[in-house]
Amino acid sequence: MSFAVSSLNFSNAREVLKEGLEAIARGELECDLGNLVQVDSTSVAVLLAWQRAALENHASLRFLRTPESLVSLATLYGVNDLLALS
Numbered sequence: 027m028s029f030a031v032s033s034l035n036f037s038n039a040r041e042v043l044k045e046g047l048e049a050i051a052r053g054e055l056e057c058d059l060g061n062l063v064q065v066d067s068t069s070v071a072v073l074l075a076w077q078r079a080a081l082e083n084h085a086s087l088r089f090l091r092t093p094e095s096l097v098s099l100a101t102l103y104g105v106n107d108l109l110a111l112s
Contacts, residue, residue, distance in 0.1 A: 027054045033064035039072050046076045050087065055080060060091030070099050073109050086110075 027049035034042050046057065057076065062069070073089065073096075080087040092111050100106040 027056070028058040029061060032061055034062055034069040034072060035064060035066040036068045039068040043072045043075055046072065047079050050076060050079045050083070050085075055085050056088045056090055058090045059093060059096065062093050062096065065093065065096045065099065067099060067103070069096055070103055070105060070109075073100070074105060077109055 027046060029042065029045070031038060031042060049057075077087050089109060089111055097106065097111045100109055100111050
């Protein structure tokens with residue numbers, strides 16, 4: 027799945043979360059985050075929810091082209107390993 031949005035934050039998290047969950051339900055297990063420029067702690071929560079949804083379906087979500095700012099936030103919150111971000 028790929029997202030056209032350039033920001034994932036409090037203002038659009040609910041919509042982006044829903045879009046991602048629908049993609050995961052269709053069996054999409056790669057998420058291209060390369061368009062993201064603006065992120066906040068809400069972004070980490072959305073990624074965790076997506077990963078949890080994938081795991082509930084006995085699958086693992088793979089994040090591609092993750093912005094460094096999002097990797098830094100995930101590392102700060104201690105969830106980088108859970109999300110397998112690099």
